[in-house]
Amino acid sequence: MPRAVVKPTEEADIRALSLFNGMTEESFQALFRGAYVQNFPPMIDLITEGDPSDFLHVITHGSVELFAEWNGRETTMATVRPVSTFILAATIRDAPYLMSARTLEKSRIVLLPSIDVREVFATDPVFARAIVDELAMCYRAVIKNTKNLKLRTSVERLANFILRNVSNGDGLATFELSMEKRRLASFLGMTPENLSRAIKTLQGYGVKVEGAQVTVHDVEDLTAFAKPEALIDDYST
Amino acid sequence: MPRAVVKPTEEADIRALSLFNGMTEESFQALFRGAYVQNFPPMIDLITEGDPSDFLHVITHGSVELFAEWNGRETTMATVRPVSTFILAATIRDAPYLMSARTLEKSRIVLLPSIDVREVFATDPVFARAIVDELAMCYRAVIKNTKNLKLRTSVERLANFILRNVSNGDGLATFELSMEKRRLASFLGMTPENLSRAIKTLQGYGVKVEGAQVTVHDVEDLTAFAKPEALIDDYST
């Protein structure tokens, strides 16, 4: 896998991320001086949990699954999509990765040496502020996820997942599942078999799933069942 | 509940926290100029989820439970003990609290206005660095907690909880439960009844629980069952 230079358009995409967009050009260049880019085929392990965190990863194309293992069991922790960073916390603390990562599709990843990230963090207050904002947001996202897991049943989690992915507003709404059902099941904390049954249960609330296409015929009805709440389901705050 | 000044010894305890100990005296004073302290009786609500985050809280005595509610259900998210801060992420992002907090015992809490925290963060790079470290650590703690919840059964979670609280090393080890069993149950994601049964199950691995006193007769044996792992159970990294 040969290293490659970062394309200018790519650099622009990355700079547009809230993590990078306020920093000085000088800092930005310092960060990208040691950076490189790689394309990966699907299902390639990028990171193994426990390894030292040498790079901050930025995904610019494709999709990456973050997962964790223990005692022969495996669970999906999150799916990462362009353009965003992952494993920021490990980079900051210079601590081992807590999660493994693999590509799901053909993906393009920018690797920024962790040491440079920490260096620029120390010298650019705007970048420092951005990192804190990003970390605080990630922290809050994980707390929300914990509440979701501990306070809701699997059918409720699925219902809220669907509502989050639906263009809210009027009556009929539809969207395409962005990952395989078995990964969705693992992410939601259930088995693939049980996801099938949960989908069937939600048919009673006007949800139809055909392949990856999900259609909600009565958003009102599903909302009444799912009881979504900003403090769990709004990922933007 | 009258506000009170922060005692010098208390100030010293707080300054000793990794979050504050590197900052300039000037910054520290700026942070404490608007601070005040309160004593609370047990079972007082300090924070309600959804409220705006006006203060960074520091507990200097007692204990505080962080919990969350949804649709009539409630779960314990964490128990906070002296000396440490809580709800840092909400303060940083100036976002609503995701969790509620109540005192478990008579407790003493220092309240630092969030606006001052953000102000000092912007001017003191050492403090900024410390906040990032703290946030990254908290983030990683929650990720570990998620792995614990999704990858382990309730008996396994209990076994690892006990091992974490035991002075590791030789054969016989003992410790005192620092919270009521029903809160421990909720924290571990199970019912009180089920915690009782889980304890009984672990008797087979040399665990004896009498009231709040937990004794492990054979740490080896329990460890073989619990399979603790740094990437889930080591809260220090």
Next chain:
DNA sequence: GTCCGAATTTGACCCAGATCAAGTTGAAGT
């Protein structure tokens, strides 16, 4: 279009853990 292997669904069954209903224990107040 056909074939092949993986993903998904379905059905039957099972188990961890929840719920419900009594007990017990235990600690604080009198």
Next chain:
DNA sequence: ACTTCAACTTGATCTGGGTCAAATTCGGAC
């Protein structure tokens, strides 16, 4: 010591969700 009330434990039962096995469907490769 006695009362009282909450916390805890125990037993019985129920159920959400997992497991296992057998279809069925789907998506690529040819």
